[in-house]
Amino acid sequence: xxxxxxxxxxxxxxxxxxxxxxxxxxxxxxxxxxxxxxxxxxxxxxxxxxxxxxxxxxxxxxxxxxxxxxxxxxxxxxxxxxxxxxxxxxxxxxxxxxxxxxxxxxxxxxxxxxxxxxxxxxxxxxxxxxxxxxxxxxxxxxxxxxxxxxxxxxxxxxxxxxxxxxxxxxxxxxxxxxxxxxxxxxxxxxxxxxxxxxxxxxxxxxxxxxxxxxxxxxx
Amino acid sequence: xxxxxxxxxxxxxxxxxxxxxxxxxxxxxxxxxxxxxxxxxxxxxxxxxxxxxxxxxxxxxxxxxxxxxxxxxxxxxxxxxxxxxxxxxxxxxxxxxxxxxxxxxxxxxxxxxxxxxxxxxxxxxxxxxxxxxxxxxxxxxxxxxxxxxxxxxxxxxxxxxxxxxxxxxxxxxxxxxxxxxxxxxxxxxxxxxxxxxxxxxxxxxxxxxxxxxxxxxxx
DNA sequence: ATAACAATCCGGTAATCATTTGATTAAGAA
DNA sequence: TTCTTAATCAAATGATTACCGGATTGTTAT
Numbered sequence: 001x002x003x004x005x006x007x008x009x010x011x012x013x014x015x016x017x018x019x020x021x022x023x024x025x026x027x028x029x030x031x032x033x034x035x036x037x038x039x040x041x042x043x044x045x046x047x048x049x050x051x052x053x054x055x056x057x058x059x060x061x062x063x064x065x066x067x068x069x070x071x072x073x074x075x076x077x078x079x080x081x082x083x084x085x086x087x088x089x090x091x092x093x094x095x096x097x098x099x100x101x102x103x104x105x106x107x108x109x110x111x112x113x114x115x116x117x118x119x120x121x122x123x124x125x126x127x128x129x130x131x132x133x134x135x136x137x138x139x140x141x142x143x144x145x146x147x148x149x150x151x152x153x154x155x156x157x158x159x160x161x162x163x164x165x166x167x168x169x170x171x172x173x174x175x176x177x178x179x180x181x182x183x184x185x186x187x188x189x190x191x192x193x194x195x196x197x198x199x200x201x202x203x204x205x206x207x208x209x210x211x212x213x214x215x216x217x218x219x
Numbered sequence: 220x221x222x223x224x225x226x227x228x229x230x231x232x233x234x235x236x237x238x239x240x241x242x243x244x245x246x247x248x249x250x251x252x253x254x255x256x257x258x259x260x261x262x263x264x265x266x267x268x269x270x271x272x273x274x275x276x277x278x279x280x281x282x283x284x285x286x287x288x289x290x291x292x293x294x295x296x297x298x299x300x301x302x303x304x305x306x307x308x309x310x311x312x313x314x315x316x317x318x319x320x321x322x323x324x325x326x327x328x329x330x331x332x333x334x335x336x337x338x339x340x341x342x343x344x345x346x347x348x349x350x351x352x353x354x355x356x357x358x359x360x361x362x363x364x365x366x367x368x369x370x371x372x373x374x375x376x377x378x379x380x381x382x383x384x385x386x387x388x389x390x391x392x393x394x395x396x397x398x399x400x401x402x403x404x405x406x407x408x409x410x411x412x413x414x415x416x417x418x419x420x421x422x423x424x425x426x427x428x429x430x431x432x433x434x435x436x437x438x
Numbered sequence: 439a440t441a442a443c444a445a446t447c448c449g450g451t452a453a454t455c456a457t458t459t460g461a462t463t464a465a466g467a468a
Numbered sequence: 469t470t471c472t473t474a475a476t477c478a479a480a481t482g483a484t485t486a487c488c489g490g491a492t493t494g495t496t497a498t
């Protein structure tokens with residue numbers, strides 16, 4: 001049955017097209033950015049620290065695998081994920097990477113902030129505390145990303161504005177900062193700044209994409 | 220902050236190591252085989268229709284990403300998935316591929332058998348019927364794989380033995396066959412044979428790996 | 439119209455990857 | 469010990485990929 005072989009090869013080849021998209025670091029970074037909402041090529045390139053040409057080339061790959069959609073808006077072209085399942089797959093892949101790759105665990109350890117005992121690291125009790133106003137949750141991503149979605153009870157204070165807006169925050173309650181996800185360093189920077197200024201603070205590893213994937217293990 | 224760039228690049232690079240593993244058709248096939256239980260390099264090579272050297276090279280990649288473990292057993296070396304999460308990721312990736320790639324949908328359509336109205340395609344009612352003996356579920360994979368795990372109420376009849384063992388099956392009730400998953404053609408072949416011999420039969424697209432991933436959509 | 443800008447396309451280069459061939463290790467059997 | 473089998477390693481190949489520069493397309497502003 002040589003015929004069956006050919007069919008099978010074809011099937012696996014198709015799935016590998018999806019895998020290929022997730023095999024390049026830059027593309028992963030673009031996907032994580034797109035998890036925060038639709039963005040122009042220019043924005044994506046700037047935020048991923050690559051040239052627009054390279055961003056365009058990588059986005060072309062993403063579109064080839066039908067994982068993103070585009071829409072022209074005047075001079076710009078907006079890219080967005082074609083399906084929430086793409087964001088979910090990104091979360092599943094980086095979760096597996098974190099579980100299996102010691103090297104990645106070490107790197108993440110390096111950038112981790114000291115845990116704050118006042119702040120729980122499980123979602124449910126944190127949300128309960130946020131609802132009651134016992135902690136202040138701040139979203140330090142750019143405002144546009146906050147507007148797309150944000151955690152319940154979260155206040156938008158982009159990392160760039162944080163220093164000027166410290167007066168808005170209470171000193172008696174802990175400040176919990178979050179950003180795009182575990183590979184985005186904005187929340188870490190926010191916590192460092194806040195602690196230096198005398199606030200009680202900790203950061204949430206997860207971003208929106210991680211937050212609403214149901215079956216992900218909570219550390 | 221050039222430093223932050225370097226750290227971020229390192230993080231995404233690590234995750235991309237996992238993505239790379241899933242970017243080669245042959246490696247995907249090996250992963251699917253390993254989802255059925257531990258196997259020797261020889262078995263894997265034979266079942267994936269590749270040379271042992273090539274299989275060994277691909278397995279080396281898998282081990283490099285810490286997605287598989289090995290154990291020497293006499294002359295042979297057994298490979299097994301290092302974590303159930305690896306199987307889950309395989310299911311998530313091929314599910315996304317099936318959702319997004321029209322080409323894959325077309326290929327899968329070609330090999331699909333005619334649906335049988337007597338047999339439900341949602342899991343719950345199928346299991347209910349199997350429990351009550353209203354359908355006979357057969358596992359047509361090799362016996363070793365059946366022994367590792369199988370669906371509840373499933374009977375083991377490897378595809379090679381099916382023709383000789385037709386007498387074991389009832390003609391009055393539908394026979395539901397399943398195998399390794401949607402890219403394994405054994406269940407399809409079984410259904411073809413059974414129907415030609417006058418049985419009522421249909422096949423289950425999903426295998427064990429797909430079955431016990433909780434959040435997967437049922438078609 | 440022309441200019442300015444966003445984005446893609448095209449061609450080339452260096453690096454990486456899949457695959458094959460031949461030699462090598464490691465364990466069990468004669 | 470030697471022979472056989474299972475599996476890996478090392479080196480070489482052809483194909484693919486990431487990334488750069490230069491030219492091109494499509495859109496808005498002047």
